[in-house]
Amino acid sequence: MRAPAVVWDSSLLGYDLGGEHPFNPVRLELTIRLATELGVLDGVPLLVPDPASDDELRRIHTDEYLSAVKQAPLAGWDVGHGLGTEDNPVFSDMHESSALVVGSTLLAARKIAEGEATRAVNIAGGLHHAMKNNASGFCVYNDCSVAISWLLDNGFDRVAYVDTDVHHGDGVQTAFYDDPRVLTISLHQHPFTLWPGTGYSGETGDGAAEGTSVNIPLPPRTKDAGWLRAFSAVVPSLLAGFQPQILVTQCGVDSHDEDPLADLALSVDGHRAIYRLLRELADTHAGGKWLAVGGGGYQLIRVVPRSWTHLLATVLDRDVAPEILLPPDWVGTVKRAAPQAEIPAAMTDGADTTFKAWGDGEDDPVDIAIRDTRRAVFPSHGLDPDDPRD
């Protein structure tokens, strides 16, 4: 396997929604610092991105919207398109910083498409809520959708997108809702209980794309074992059937128990287990090609840096054992910046990530979601929704 590509440059910290906004770029800085101090990035060249061009952004977004984003910092608050709201405040260099996030995911995609890397990771990406004509959910431009669109024009006819963020991956689903070449799968907290209120199992795709939009809405308080049970009951079979040429994953970590914006109850250990499963699925069903991006995650100190260090390590095949202690230098930096923070000691929450496979005859709260999702989409893929072997 060719060495994985890691995209990172401190200029990506410019995507900063300011003030007390939860989407704080310090989470990226602390992640890179932690990964570096643990040796995960030793000898790994960090690829520096360029901003996406207007032509690249127009793969997904309208001209009218691009103009609004460019003008917003000058125009004040009344520019529409979801800009200037509490979720999506206007900030200086908003267009440039947002285009750079897209450029960074495009660079990762390009490295894989050109055969220079089999896997690539961009923790600054994953802005999965941005829509064609508006900002949404802290996301200005949708790097996931632009990269998938680019892949479709550069040698890939079947792209699978798996979204593990606690929120529904609505922007990416919408962008490819009628495109049978893209299978989107989102696991998220049930839309009845969390913004953006979409992602029901009945949202399955339009026309020829029927069955290629997949949603697994999980009940609040779902823990590692339930999440992994649902994932394993749905995702591997669909990937085996769809045979993607590349797996694109949005790896939001706001599904953690301590995340302030949502109510799933996963652990850092659960996140680590998810990344290992995604890697295995990319190897088994996508020729090893895996493009991983970040996403949500608002426990800036205790969760995001550890979980995404595990992500970087997994992509690089340098898996970090859960019991590894956090490096004193990293702990010292955090203590100086946030003296009140309770800093974890190790790369684990001490959680047990073993889970029972669906179809074992036992009853789990996530089984309603599993059954509904399988019944909604499995028949379109020639799979039997009620047979656990499928």
Ligand SMILES: [Zn+2]
């Ligand atoms: Zn999220």
